[in-house]
Amino acid sequence: MAGSVASDDQKFCLTEVLDTFKLCLSENKEVYLEQYVAGWRGLVKFLNSLGSVFGFISKDAVNKIQVLVNYLNGENGSQYITVQSMVKYELDNELVDLTKRGSHPDSGCRTLLRLHRALRWLELFLERLRTSTEESKTSVMCAESYNESLALHHPWVVRKAAGMAFLVLPGRPAFFEVMNVGPPEQVVAMLGEALPLISEVYQITEELYAQHLLLDLP
Numbered sequence: 001m002a003g004s005v006a007s008d009d010q011k012f013c014l015t016e017v018l019d020t021f022k023l024c025l026s027e028n029k030e031v032y033l034e035q036y037v038a039g040w041r042g043l044v045k046f047l048n049s050l051g052s053v054f055g056f057i058s059k060d061a062v063n064k065i066q067v068l069v070n071y072l073n074g075e076n077g078s079q080y081i082t083v084q085s086m087v088k089y090e091l092d093n094e095l096v097d098l099t100k101r102g103s104h105p106d107s108g109c110r111t112l113l114r115l116h117r118a119l120r121w122l123e124l125f126l127e128r129l130r131t132s133t134e135e136s137k138t139s140v141m142c143a144e145s146y147n148e149s150l151a152l153h154h155p156w157v158v159r160k161a162a163g164m165a166f167l168v169l170p171g172r173p174a175f176f177e178v179m180n181v182g183p184p185e186q187v188v189a190m191l192g193e194a195l196p197l198i199s200e201v202y203q204i205t206e207e208l209y210a211q212h213l214l215l216d217l218p
């Protein structure tokens with residue numbers, strides 16, 4: 001729809017954001033960095049619309065998005081078209097700190113890894129939302145998803161702050177409202193379509209990182 005592209009600030013619709021992740025996959029199953037980053041941008045916008053308590057989370061996400069955008073727009077941008085090409089380029093040219101942060105503290109590989117771990121949180125959370133009932137609490141679904149994913153990589157103080165932020169998440173009805181997808185049945189249907197793609201992007205990245213022993217980059 002032309003209208004939805006024209007204005008960036010119009011009412012948020014989560015369907016469009018999740019659709020961005022569909023565009024991430026190339027024919028031979030490589031992950032386009034530009035679309036991946038665009039997906040995260042949309043999610044951050046959504047997060048911001050939930051209130052300023054989430055500011056410390058969106059700020060970190062924005063920083064990481066910016067690091068990747070800078071690579072994409074930089075002089076070696078053509079090496080950053082896909083996550084696969086980025087990994088190859090950075091490893092071949094020794095641009096990644098593998099054991100301890102040193103001369104390459106903000107490599108594309110380590111930066112993307114943080115978002116990749118957050119994508120797992122998203123997958124778990126959306127699956128819980130999809131199968132939730134009217135009685136389900138967003139704060140609980142969010143905390144459970146976080147504990148199973150990102151929390152495993154966060155120090156105590158970050159886990160504590162995150163846990164406190166989750167408590168002020170809007171309840172399920174208001175949350176669905178902000179998603180702006182339509183009635184609950186439509187939300188469930190949309191999530192059912194979006195989740196397999198998010199999952200695939202996650203899986204492909206996970207395997208790539210595992211293959212190159214990059215899953216614990218500092």
Ligand SMILES: CCCCCCCCCCCCC/C=C/[C@@H](O)[C@H](COP(=O)(O)O)NC(=O)CCCCCCCCCCCCCCC
Binds near residue numbers: 158
């Ligand atoms: C809907 C509620 C959203 C809750 C978001 C859950 C994720 C909680 C993450 C808490 C991160 C706290 C900020 C600090 C992070 C950093 O320490 C840490 C490590 O980085 P470093 O190695 O460079 O130090 N950074 C990270 O792990 C990256 C975090 C990126 C989080 C992005 C979250 C975007 C959330 C988008 C919400 C969209 C929800 C849509 C659902 C319908």
